[in-house]
Amino acid sequence: MSKNGKPKFAMYWAASCGGCEIAVLNIHEKILDVDANFEVVFWPVAMDAKYKDVEAMPDESILLTLFNGAIRNEENEHLAHLLRRKSKLLVAFGSCACEGCIPALANLSNVNEIFSTVYSTISTDNPNGIIPQPRYAVPEGELHIPKLFPMVRTLDQVVPVDYFMPGCPPESHQIASVIDLVIQVLEGKAELPPSGSVIGAGHSTVCDDCPRKRGIKKITKFARIQDIEIDPEICLLEQGILCSGPATRNGCEAKCPSAGSPCIGCYGPAEGSVDYGARLMTAIASVIDSNDPVEIERILDGIPDPAGMFYRFNLAGSLLRGSKASWQR
Amino acid sequence: MTDTFEPVIIGFTCNWCSYRAADMAGTARMKYPPNIRLIRLMCSGRLDPTFVLKAFAGGADAVLISGCHPGDCHYIEQNYKALRRYLLLRRTLEQLGIEPQRLKLLWASAAEGAIFASEITKLVEEIRTLGPLNWPTSNGYEKMFATPEEMVLEEAKA
Numbered sequence A: 001m002s003k004n005g006k007p008k009f010a011m012y013w014a015a016s017c018g019g020c021e022i023a024v025l026n027i028h029e030k031i032l033d034v035d036a037n038f039e040v041v042f043w044p045v046a047m048d049a050k051y052k053d054v055e056a057m058p059d060e061s062i063l064l065t066l067f068n069g070a071i072r073n074e075e076n077e078h079l080a081h082l083l084r085r086k087s088k089l090l091v092a093f094g095s096c097a098c099e100g101c102i103p104a105l106a107n108l109s110n111v112n113e114i115f116s117t118v119y120s121t122i123s124t125d126n127p128n129g130i131i132p133q134p135r136y137a138v139p140e141g142e143l144h145i146p147k148l149f150p151m152v153r154t155l156d157q158v159v160p161v162d163y164f165m166p167g168c169p170p171e172s173h174q175i176a177s178v179i180d181l182v183i184q185v186l187e188g189k190a191e192l193p194p195s196g197s198v199i200g201a202g203h204s205t206v207c208d209d210c211p212r213k214r215g216i217k218k219i220t221k222f223a224r225i226q227d228i229e230i231d232p233e234i235c236l237l238e239q240g241i242l243c244s245g246p247a248t249r250n251g252c253e254a255k256c257p258s259a260g261s262p263c264i265g266c267y268g269p270a271e272g273s274v275d276y277g278a279r280l281m282t283a284i285a286s287v288i289d290s291n292d293p294v295e296i297e298r299i300l301d302g303i304p305d306p307a308g309m310f311y312r313f314n315l316a317g318s319l320l321r322g323s324k325a326s327w328q329r
Numbered sequence B: 001m002t003d004t005f006e007p008v009i010i011g012f013t014c015n016w017c018s019y020r021a022a023d024m025a026g027t028a029r030m031k032y033p034p035n036i037r038l039i040r041l042m043c044s045g046r047l048d049p050t051f052v053l054k055a056f057a058g059g060a061d062a063v064l065i066s067g068c069h070p071g072d073c074h075y076i077e078q079n080y081k082a083l084r085r086y087l088l089l090r091r092t093l094e095q096l097g098i099e100p101q102r103l104k105l106l107w108a109s110a111a112e113g114a115i116f117a118s119e120i121t122k123l124v125e126e127i128r129t130l131g132p133l134n135w136p137t138s139n140g141y142e143k144m145f146a147t148p149e150e151m152v153l154e155e156a157k158a
Helices: A019-025 A030-037 A051-056 A074-086 A095-099 A102-108 A111-120 A172-186 A276-287 A293-300 A306-310 B018-027 B049-057 B078-095 B113-130
Strands: A008-013 A039-042 A062-068 A071-073 A087-093 A135-138 A141-144 A148-153 A163-165 B009-014 B036-041 B062-067 B103-107
Touching (some): A008 A019, A019 A062, A019 A172, A030 A172, A051 A074, A062 A074, A071 A074, A087 A095, A102 A306, A111 A148, A276 A306, A276 B049, A276 B078, A293 B078, A306 B078, B009 B018, B009 B049, B018 B062, B018 B113, B049 B062, B049 B078
Parallel strands (some): A008 A039, A087 A163, B062 B103
Antiparallel strands (some): A071 A148, A135 A141
């Protein structure tokens, strides 16, 4: 508890885009409840704070930390350990922290390859071939920048996590309901869910929330939304659009398929599924309407990037965690 | 190293044809290398790609999926489902750097003990030439699925 008696709240971004912070601010007037019930002690996007201020706080003095972003570099890892130590409840907030999300697609490539793409390819204007160094001496002293890890990891692959809140970003109404729950717990009106649970999401799949009509799926050709005239009533997968709904956890109210765009799987694996990609591959392979290997291969050519499709949000959190290129020396 | 390398292969066989083919090979005393560990499923259609990924993540050098011949499935056409999953999984694995030879699909009927034995011999030889996979999450049993050394700090070079 702080001087004014309010419990402390922190939010941090590691390897992320900042969308999770926007989603938190997007809870509209609910944000006033956050302010009324919590003292925000650390939130680099919204307020000025130094890491050394966090280091000076007593252990477990922050009640709730929402940690978004994957673990890409030394700085991310340091803050994960630091905030774990200082927080009572550490929430892996958003897809990056839960399962790697888009930053984890870097696990398809070697870190040196990533470096040379960023600093040495034709698209980069870098005539002197300057490569950032982890340590660099300037007249004012030595400068440090965090080193990159060979692979992106999820938050719970680095420190123990109390709760997981999926979504890219988590839907605002889900954030609001989680904040309501924490406030009710503080007032003694509710109990926290068991440690390790997924909060702010459903327990089924996106298909269960999807308003489209489902029939028998027999796919002879995969198409992209710009290639065909989409029927507004019928299941997208039935129309040959690659939709990740069957493998994805619900909680988003099936916003994308309702709007005519396929689910891309940002809410992560459905309850009980060990490997997101495996579950989605099972679903997609089952709807292909052919028993002839040559024909099946032709239909599968309609999926130009299977690893990117099946592990778009989940590569770091998958069983294999990345490609051989990312870990091979 | 390669002469002492003994591949670890996980084989998923269906109850009705390919497990019986393995049985047949055994009762007929046909010899094949002991590198394969068979796991019996009721049908090759039961094969969830998770099983294959878990085998690779846990240290397998190759995975064999075996079922009844097309048209012979005990459950009418579930082996076709296995075929589609296999073809799709193989494409995904290739992008993840796992060579297509490491995932094999074999149709073997209950009478084909000899074919089963000779195909396993061929597979073991092929994987022996290919070398170990050593997926880093498989660093010993206690450390299985722990964060492997390969994932942590090493300075990047452009």
